[in-house]
Amino acid sequence: MYIGNVGIFVKDLKGARRFFESYFGARLLKSYNEPENNYYSDILELDHGAWLELMTKPEIVDQPKDPNRSGIAHVCFKADTRQQLDDIVARFKKDGYKIQYEPSNPTGIGEVRAVTFEDIVVEVNYTPAD
Structure with missing residues (x-):
């Protein structure tokens, strides 16, 4: 499935x-x-x-959304390269989206979670192939 x-x-x-x-x-x-x-x-x-x-729909209610609300927490996208991830992080920042976190480590693994368009929480992560 x-x-x-x-x-x-x-x-x-x-x-x-x-x-x-x-x-x-x-x-x-x-x-x-x-x-x-x-x-x-x-x-x-x-x-x-x-x-x-x-x-x-016209009747959609768009009230402020707390990123820690119940329900679906985020939508995650997998980056193909570390550079692609870094570029998205830079764009999120340039476009003024709220970054919740962007941890990284020396192996190249990294991810970002941001509150984006209409408060949709988006995560993007990259894990290099073994």
Whole structure:
């Protein structure tokens, strides 16, 4: 078994799509538009076949979110190289996202967790192949 997709409700569907396209190379697979239900969704594909489903409705409540809330804690992306991870950390900082942590060690292993677009907590990690 494997996870087919992760669904995330957002207020700004286009902005969320741009975020995941820009940071993680996501590609739009399909969009669902159901105006009669006020439901709109973009299915994005990432490398290695993982999908993200970004969804919106006008009645979505977007209250402040504590990163330590119950429910799904974060979405984790695996970087292909340490340089790719370092580049994302630099972009998160440049774009003003709140970094929760970014531990590293001399072996090259590293990760970052940040509160990003619409308070979505994103983790990116890199582990070199043995």
